[in-house]
Amino acid sequence: MPKTLKPRAVQHKSAKKKKAETPEDDLKLWQVVAETVEPLKGRDLPPADYDAVPPPPMVAPRLPVKRTEPPQSPLPVFALPELTHDHQPGLDKATAKRMRRGQVKISGRIDLHGMTQADAHQALDRFLDDAWMAGKREVLVITGKGTRADGSIGVLRQQVPRWLGSFPNRTKVVAFTYASAKDGGEGALYVRLKKR
Structure with missing residues (x-):
């Protein structure tokens, strides 16, 4: 019996496994191709040393910036003169004298005595807002x-005059002075608010 041949798989040249190409192989191939090409008229030749050309810089994507508007005050803020106990630029002399003597009609009061500094500041801001809105x-x-x-004075006694003279309270406060003895003396302040 004649010997039968088993069919063998035929391999074409293109079917052979290629070894993985490296970036250096790609660069060499590109240089060979680039040497055979004529540049278009009026165009510059690319640089001869391809390794010297730096890759384009990596740029992080720009994130959108959320813009916020500054808070608007209820009244326009101008360069207001500084307020202190003895400097009250918004008062005439007669009214300032009546305030110092305690001859004022008190239409509202707040007791910050015993509060923490943060609580007192919030309470004062809220109180002055409400009083001003009510027309007091x-x-x-x-x-x-x-x-x-x-011998030093308390924190609230130091801070309250500063709070009265700074934004947002300064836009509502005309003047302040220590209260008379019957209303608390140096432990209290008469505060005159602007008309609404």
Whole structure:
């Protein structure tokens, strides 16, 4: 019996497994191709040293910036003169004298005595807002004398005049002064608010 041949798989040249190409192989191939090409008229030749050309820089995508508008005050803010106990630029002399003597009609009061600084600041801002919106003119702010053993004065007694003279309260406050003894003396302030 004749010997039968088993068919063998025929492999074409293109079917052979190629080894993985590296970037260096690609660059060499590109250089060969580039040497055989004529550039278009009026165009510059690409640089001869391809390794010297830096890759384009990686740029992080720009994230959209959320723009916020600054808070608007209820009144326009101008360069307002500084307020202190003895400097009250928004008052005439007669009204300032009546305030110092305690001859004012108190239409509202708040007692900050015993509060923490943060709580007192919030309470004062809220109180002045409400009083101004209600059309009140003279209010009493009680800070407490806060005298300490070392002779220094209390935090609220120091801070409340600063809060009255700074934004947003300064836009509503005309003047302030220490209260008379019957209303708390140096532990309280008469505050005159602007007309609405």
